[in-house]
Amino acid sequence: MMRVLESDLTWALVTWRETAETQRRQKAIAHKLGARLLYGPTAGAFASWRETCFSRQHESGVIRRVIARIMQQRLSAAFRTWRECAWSMLDQKRILAGAINRILQGNLSGALEQWQQVAAEIAEAKLCVRRALLMLIQGHLRAILGLF
Numbered sequence: 001m002m003r004v005l006e007s008d009l010t011w012a013l014v015t016w017r018e019t020a021e022t023q024r025r026q027k028a029i030a031h032k033l034g035a036r037l038l039y040g041p042t043a044g045a046f047a048s049w050r051e052t053c054f055s056r057q058h059e060s061g062v063i064r065r066v067i068a069r070i071m072q073q074r075l076s077a078a079f080r081t082w083r084e085c086a087w088s089m090l091d092q093k094r095i096l097a098g099a100i101n102r103i104l105q106g107n108l109s110g111a112l113e114q115w116q117q118v119a120a121e122i123a124e125a126k127l128c129v130r131r132a133l134l135m136l137i138q139g140h141l142r143a144i145l146g147l148f
Helices: 002-039 043-147
Strands: none
Touching: none
């Protein structure tokens, strides 16, 4: 059992050493390459390339910010237009509701006036019928009383 554990530990140690050595070699190569780029004969070209990359990155950031600002301005203008139209529609709705209420009140007022006029005519007709009945009854009573 101990042999199995020792062999597994030995294998893990060997693998770790190989990986560490590989990483150390890659780091050394990268360091040498970086030193050649920074201090070698192509250092000027590398610096120029790096400066170009940074300036383009900066320019693209500026362009993104300008585009975002333009989009924000357009969005704000569209929102202001929508808000003005919405307020205008609310005002028109309120004015229209008032006009409809006035029309309805006018119609109700006209209907009330017409009802009052018809009621007065009916009352006058009842009064006329009552007077006619009274005159008829009085005429009959005179006739009856005149006979006696």
